Amino acid sequence: MYSEQRRTDEPDQGGVRFTVLGPLEVLRGGIDYAPTTPKVLALLAVLVMRPGKMVHIDTLIRELWSDNPPRTVRTTLHTYVYHLRRCIDQNGLAADGEKMLTTKQSGYTFHIDPAQVDTHDFTRLQQIGHEHQDAGDHSAAADAYRAALDLWSGTPFANVHCGPVLSAYRTELLEQRRSVLHLRIEAEIIGGRHRELIGELRSLTTGSPLDEALHGQLMRALGRSGRRSDAMTVYRRLRSRLAGELGVEPCDDLQTLHRELISEGDHR
Incomplete structure (x- = not known):
């Protein structure tokens, strides 16, 4: 349904696309023209982060050199x-490099359309998902969220040595x-796909062993699939891990879910 919105190497907005949801790439005709010099690549990353807006020189200096800029910075x-x-x-990414990247008194502006950057599609698909969910169309919401997630190919700016500015944005x-x-x-749980989610949720909770929200979703998927004992086991293991590593009890939502699972068993 949303396949046309996913990451693509097809020309767009002058034939150039910028991807940051993974390695930083500058794509035209399926070829990546991103600079290979680390500092130049990091400079491009900060400019792409704010498409069409001026980036202050101080921001660029802080990103490229943190607290140790050279005297000739x-x-x-x-x-x-x-x-x-x-x-x-040299790569024909614009008719004029000086017009694409202009110098201001206090910074630089990278004149690209936000729609050329994959984060634009991610934000838009996220909003579409919210709208469908608010309307009660959970299947369409899941499709939109899935399309948004499909734009990702790894950690943002995976090929960039990130300083404080890019690290904060990546987070x-x-x-x-x-x-x-x-x-x-x-x-997908609300839409009745709980059984299909169990394997994925087990994998996700293994990778994020302290993520209470994911564990709660796994418990609900198991409970709705008639596997109440497995759901209770998930809770006990998480509770033990939280107590051992953080010295805390599961959040109120998880405790409530746990009590509901116990109550369901008592009424059978």
Whole structure:
């Protein structure tokens, strides 16, 4: 249903697409033209993070050198900007590299449409999923969330040495992905696909052994599939792990779910 929105190497917005939900790529005609010099690649990553908006020089310096910039930092930064423009011109990524990447008094602006970046599609599909879920169409919501997740090929900026600015943005994107994953699973549970989810949820909880929300979804999927004892085992193992590693009890929602499973057994 949403396959046309997924990551694609087909030309778009002048034939160039930027992917950050995985390695940073600059795609035109199925070929990646991203610069290979680490600092130039990191410069491009920060500019793509704010498409069409000015990025302050201080932000770029903080990202590229953290708290240890060279004495000639502005000259060095300008050299990296020159190399990025040269990459743009040599690979035909724009008619004019200087017009695509303009210099302002206090920073630089990368003149691309936000729709050229895969995060734009991710955000839009996430919103479509919310709208379907609010309307009670859980199957369509799950489809939209799944299409959003299909845009991902790995950790954001996987091929970039991330400083403080990109690291914070990467964390934000990963949290958004985690939220969409939970929403997709929730929509599928409500839509009656609980049995099909058990294997995936077991794998996810193994990879995230302290994620209470995922464990709760696994417990619900097992409970709805007539596997109440397995659901109780999931709870006991999580409770033991939380107590041993963090010294805390499961959250209120999980405790309530646990009591409901016990109550269901008592009424049978």
